[in-house]
Amino acid sequence: MKKAVLITIGDEILSGNTIDTNSNFIATQLKNIGFKVVQIFTISDEIETIKKTLKSAFEIGDLVITTGGLGPTKDDKTKKAFAEFFNDTLVSDAETLEHLRQLLIKRNREHLFDINLLQADILSKSKVFQNHNGTAPSLMVEENGKIAICLPGVPYEVKPLIKNQIIPFLQEKFEQNFIVSRIISVVNFPESLLSETIESWELALPENISLSYLPIANRVKLRLTALGKNEEILNQELDGEISKLRPLIQNHIISESGDSIEEILRDLLISKKLTISTAESCTGGELSRLITSVSGSSYYFLGGICTYQTQKKTEILGVSEKLVQEKTVVSEEVAQAMSLGGQKLFKTDISLSTTGVAGPNSDEFESEVGTVFYSIRVQNFEKTFKLYLPHLERKDFMNFVSMKVLQDLIEILIREKI
Amino acid sequence: MKKAVLITIGDEILSGNTIDTNSNFIATQLKNIGFKVVQIFTISDEIETIKKTLKSAFEIGDLVITTGGLGPTKDDKTKKAFAEFFNDTLVSDAETLEHLRQLLIKRNREHLFDINLLQADILSKSKVFQNHNGTAPSLMVEENGKIAICLPGVPYEVKPLIKNQIIPFLQEKFEQNFIVSRIISVVNFPESLLSETIESWELALPENISLSYLPIANRVKLRLTALGKNEEILNQELDGEISKLRPLIQNHIISESGDSIEEILRDLLISKKLTISTAESCTGGELSRLITSVSGSSYYFLGGICTYQTQKKTEILGVSEKLVQEKTVVSEEVAQAMSLGGQKLFKTDISLSTTGVAGPNSDEFESEVGTVFYSIRVQNFEKTFKLYLPHLERKDFMNFVSMKVLQDLIEILIREKI
Missing domain, CATH: 3.40.980.10 (MoaB/Mog-like domain)
Known part of the structure; x- marks a missing residue:
């Protein structure tokens, strides 16, 4: 090389x-x-x-x-x-x-x-x-x-x-060697534990295949790179090594092809013929930006709304004022009501919502800075998540939460067999 | 140093x-x-x-x-x-x-x-x-x-x-010298022309003050950095140099304080007590992400909508179907109708809209990839702009257009004395 x-x-x-x-x-x-x-x-x-x-x-x-x-x-x-x-x-x-x-x-x-x-x-x-x-x-x-x-x-x-x-x-x-690489996306597996689990497999890799760990948000990308004269043989070699790796970490693999979360999501949504929309608050548009940052997203992304002001959540998404007063705007219940409102507004199979405080200042309910609830709705299925990320800077917070929402959606689409 | x-x-x-x-x-x-x-x-x-x-x-x-x-x-x-x-x-x-x-x-x-x-x-x-x-x-x-x-x-x-x-x-x-720096944001002034215009001023700068050019999108940030033992004196020196610079490029300066476009916008909107919303299409949420990426944005940003699918522009923003059929979705008229719809939906002073084709593929109207129209509405004032950026990659396109929209808004707020 x-x-x-x-x-x-x-x-x-x-x-x-x-x-x-x-x-x-x-x-x-x-x-x-x-x-x-x-x-x-x-x-x-x-x-x-x-x-x-x-x-x-x-x-x-x-x-x-x-x-x-x-x-x-x-x-x-x-x-x-x-x-x-x-x-x-x-x-x-x-x-x-x-x-x-x-x-x-x-x-x-x-x-x-x-x-x-x-x-x-x-x-x-x-x-x-x-x-x-x-x-x-x-x-x-x-x-x-x-x-x-x-x-x-x-x-x-x-x-x-x-x-x-x-x-x-x-x-x-220059006439160069062929290089073929594959990315295996692994979630819910701390890097150190992952490394121990696959150590003997890694040590047995042939010399022309190298492995690297790329942690990103709470996903680890394992990249296998093979170098050689014949592309077909390289692909066969990689297939063989990956089939040995798979049983070791099977339940943690969310993709063996895509590189970014947005690309993995695209492939899944297109193959499952599902449409998606977003109803954001604290992520400020970052969630819809991520989804639309890959070409082809217009096939499944119909639209997104960012109701930054609490009143807009009520007016546009139909979140009841009473619920907001009772549970505060940064709550599981409001996240659920937002994703329901988004699903109705855009008429999509999937609806994602986020509500939280990116900081550095709190909101009118004095919610704790760094707290976020998000709701993932796929047709009639719904699941709400909570994260607490007080140490993240504002832009990192918006990005981390959005990446995590998409990652959890991917896991749901795979695990729940939707 | x-x-x-x-x-x-x-x-x-x-x-x-x-x-x-x-x-x-x-x-x-x-x-x-x-x-x-x-x-x-x-x-x-x-x-x-x-x-x-x-x-x-x-x-x-x-x-x-x-x-x-x-x-x-x-x-x-x-x-x-x-x-x-x-x-x-x-x-x-x-x-x-x-x-x-x-x-x-x-x-x-x-x-x-x-x-x-x-x-x-x-x-x-x-x-x-x-x-x-x-x-x-x-x-x-x-x-x-x-x-x-x-x-x-x-x-x-x-x-x-x-x-x-x-x-x-x-x-x-370490006990260090004081460093004071200022950023002057200049727009509509090509770097080479700017450099010629301020050359003699630059050459006459005292030795402890350095100048650098930072082009970003189509703005140039001039950064003056002063180094010395006394902070107050450094500030006086910088004030003096900037007052000599100002008459040379006056009409092109949009800020003498803020660093990023989002921060310059924040300072303007807070001081003018104006609220803002977005109605996006091809920028996919990047415009609202940019606005909300600075703390304090919840004071003026009430919300944003991204109507990615053409039908949602009609259903949610009230863009007439006939107009879309007549003018195509990537047109001056649709951009104007979107910003009007956004202004009504969110009830804000300012409404921004974008409609275009980020590529690499075109839309159902076969609009030219890289074309974008955007409309800036401030109360009853409205202005529409067109950009053609066929060479930009998707994410860069979304970012460049959004930066340019905010920059043009800042210019309008300053020039039109709103």
Whole structure:
């Protein structure tokens, strides 16, 4: 397997202002064509640091991809560092300049500024990947059989460049081994206990198959990755190992295919022909966002409502005012009434509801911050759950609860044989 | 300013399975107490790699913080690498063991497994920060005036450890300079043009004040950071520089205080005493999630509805069937009817609506993928916008559109003097 090293350039990541999502995307894409990312450097935008890091990166990798530091402003120095590192000079490229001019015309800007002109400068020995969504082109330099590629930093620009141009280029350039991986989603099984349970199976895995544990919310994803010359044989090997694993943890497996909870749910709902809706409060829309974040969700998701204000729960979902006064808004009973109201409003098989306090402040009933009730209704079946998550920050709380609701729904759909 | 280096350990980041959000959080927290993160290494879970990286990190930083590689499973090797690097031995710590025992009892698990016991091993010369949300403790080692701290990898465990224990510890340990920063949010101003416009102002900034550009969606955040001994003087200096900047870009500034669009919106809505609701389609709940992701949003956000299926737009929002047939569901007219329906349903001052196609597949009207109309209604004022974003992936599309809706709302609230 060829080794890749990523270099993320720019102070916005180091200062904590921006989360680096590019590395994640690039690593996933590279994995599919047989490159393993062995290290990621996140560095500041200084020529000497960039050059020093390029040197370290080439010591461990066959392919080096940088993101960031190509913008037009003063703090962007990647291209200069590349030129110095590769003993090359920067020259203005007519084709890139024309591409840039067309792009700016599309954006209703006829005038090119001096700093825009500089963006058409390329290393004399580089190959250019034109950027259709921004002004900085991507450049590729090859030396001693190793490759360096620099990309802009904006994720919206990086993704299409990687997917449509760089991956096809690398695929053609290198002929790689096949990689096949499978993800087994395990729930209600603490990582340490799981590890003890499957230890002897893990130790007996053949050398070309590796296992990793990926805990996410309270699910553990076991990823098996197989490497070899023949795709069919790899699939057979994985089938064999998984059939040995299955009896050890059977009741805890919720999926052997999907990766994210949303994808697992999609496959289940489509195969069972069930429709779904949401009636949220404390999750603020995160639950419906998660469900709709996968393509195909319009086949089963009919709609969602977020009744944030207590009065809206009464007006729109028909939760009785008396019930709210008696039980308070963060209660099992209100969660149940909300999911019933949602099911009626959207006319769906499945209805999910959440009511709780994300914090940091409490509600008008002084409910305890971090408490949440959620109700899962599948046709006539209903089950209510309670969670207490006082240590989670607001956004994490909204996300964790929503993930857990979907995970419990999946378990119900599997266990209750609906 | 003291220098910090972060090391993220574990294959789940390198493989592209997990996005590293810990570094972002830690960098932000460290910045507040005067530490600048100068580099981040993301490495695999191998003892030799960890030791080599610790060495590189100590060459450039005064403080080294690692995350990951402390779990109970076989692929976690950080603690061993720390012991070897610091020529120390691992010893079982009675206090940590007792803490672990209590934690597992709370989780209804009375029995400690062998691999759980190992989690109570600490370096003999380390200080322990007990982990209240997981089984791996955080350890601190001091050598030659420099400090190394290892943390688990799970974000829900990292955040409280950093916030409640590590930051207070570092604050007491080091007496640092004051750091004051301001964020100016600029819209409708391409980065290159902005940079040209404020170049001479930027060049004239005093040495202790630095400027960085943070483009996010189609807003640019200008961050001014001042460093010095006296907080009051720093604030005066920043006020002075900002008052020189203001006339250069006045019409493009939407905020001089808030950081995120959601926070800027919160401050505006609370000060203007306006309520808000959402009527979404293609954004799938992301718009209401964004609004509710900041604390205090329950003061102005009354609720949101996501009518994903076309029929629900008619049934719940009162969008006429005839209009949908005539104009198609992704149209200016349907966006307007949706925001009107939302305003009536939730009885709010402001109503926002979105209708579009996130892709990758089109809808029943074969609308072009990436097209979206959104309507912003503030009392009797209404304005409709169109975006065409065919290159964005589904989740990015939902997020970009929602950010843009809120940004345009902020502009309307400021410009229209509502």
